[in-house]
Amino acid sequence: MYLIDGKVVAERINEQTRQRVARLNERGIAPGLAVVLIGDNPASVAYVRNKDRTSQKLGLFSRKIELPGETSQSDVLNIVRDLNADPAIHGILVQSPPPPHINETEIVIAIDPAKDVDGLHPMNVGKLAMGDPAALVPCTPLGCQRLLLESGIETAGAHVVIIGRSMLVGKPLALLLMRKGKGGDATVTVAHSRSGNLAEIARTADILVAAIGKPEYVRSEFIREGAVVIDVGINRVEDQASAKGYRITGDVAFEETAAKTRAITPVPGGVGPMTVAMLMVNTVTACEHQAKIAA
Ligand code: NAP
Numbered sequence: 001m002y003l004i005d006g007k008v009v010a011e012r013i014n015e016q017t018r019q020r021v022a023r024l025n026e027r028g029i030a031p032g033l034a035v036v037l038i039g040d041n042p043a044s045v046a047y048v049r050n051k052d053r054t055s056q057k058l059g060l061f062s063r064k065i066e067l068p069g070e071t072s073q074s075d076v077l078n079i080v081r082d083l084n085a086d087p088a089i090h091g092i093l094v095q096s097p098p099p100p101h102i103n104e105t106e107i108v109i110a111i112d113p114a115k116d117v118d119g120l121h122p123m124n125v126g127k128l129a130m131g132d133p134a135a136l137v138p139c140t141p142l143g144c145q146r147l148l149l150e151s152g153i154e155t156a157g158a159h160v161v162i163i164g165r166s167m168l169v170g171k172p173l174a175l176l177l178m179r180k181g182k183g184g185d186a187t188v189t190v191a192h193s194r195s196g197n198l199a200e201i202a203r204t205a206d207i208l209v210a211a212i213g214k215p216e217y218v219r220s221e222f223i224r225e226g227a228v229v230i231d232v233g234i235n236r237v238e239d240q241a242s243a244k245g246y247r248i249t250g251d252v253a254f255e256e257t258a259a260k261t262r263a264i265t266p267v268p269g270g271v272g273p274m275t276v277a278m279l280m281v282n283t284v285t286a287c288e289h290q291a292k293i294a295a
Helices: 006-026 040-059 071-084 104-110 122-129 139-150 170-178 198-202 253-258 271-290
Strands: 031-040 061-066 093-094 158-162 189-190 207-210 228-231 235-238 244-251
Touching: 006 139, 006 244, 031 040, 031 071, 040 061, 040 093, 040 271, 061 071, 071 093, 071 104, 093 104, 093 271, 122 170, 139 170, 139 228, 139 271, 158 170, 158 198, 170 189, 189 198
Parallel strands: 031 061, 031 093, 158 189, 158 207, 207 228
Antiparallel strands: 235 244
């Protein structure tokens, strides 16, 4: 079994990003990322802190906008419109999930598609579906695909089963992996909570992706001997033995499945670091496009 180390791959990609930023700096351009956080959801606070830190480490201009949980829809929309018009900002991300009174779809649609580094604007979703290489693609699916590529795992002709059909992970990953060309050309099956015989479907996978949000849901009976497993899940489970009172676990029961796999991502240290690395890549790409510079 080969352990796919997301931290190592992410660091390699970050180094390439750092060089792209330096080249832009030489032309007097500083790629800028704005991350908007509404409320104080502990997981979101940690994600935003991490994104802000990584931006700074790679030499990007980073703007963290922290808003109280009771901020109104119209105030958030006004902030997004200001960021759309701000020439120092090339990428905008509104951390999900926002508080329940916020209409997330309306916020996403308000973001300038050219600055939509989360790849959730309908314009980018449409471009991805059409196979347009100019699409800004959501960072987590992009990270999953890149992990496969960097680990030498062939997707062409492989049967990929993705469990999860969210707009953030499952759907865009299916579109990416079925796209023609490098890192694509897979035969993709997307399963979800209404799929029958889930374990049976999963066992047909050469590459199994779990993006469910249920700790250790994928057990040994889901895995075919020699399959590659990408665990997207990030779940906090209570753990009194840990100083924090919780630990992070994936959607895959690692201990009982790892030995059966050809390769598997750990949680933490698998897809998570890749998501942040790809956000940086998307921001630099968005900046290059806005500055009309070829990568
Ligand atoms: P989501 O929007 O809640 O979607 C979960 C998907 O899993 C849905 O399509 C749902 O089916 C399906 N599902 C739920 N229970 C199921 C079951 N018992 N059997 C089969 N399918 C089931 O979650 P998400 O945003 O895609 O995130 C999924 C996981 O990835 C979460 O743990 C999240 O924290 C993690 N995540 C990690 C990263 C990272 O950087 N590593 C980034 C984003 C998300 P229905 O559509 O039928 O409800």
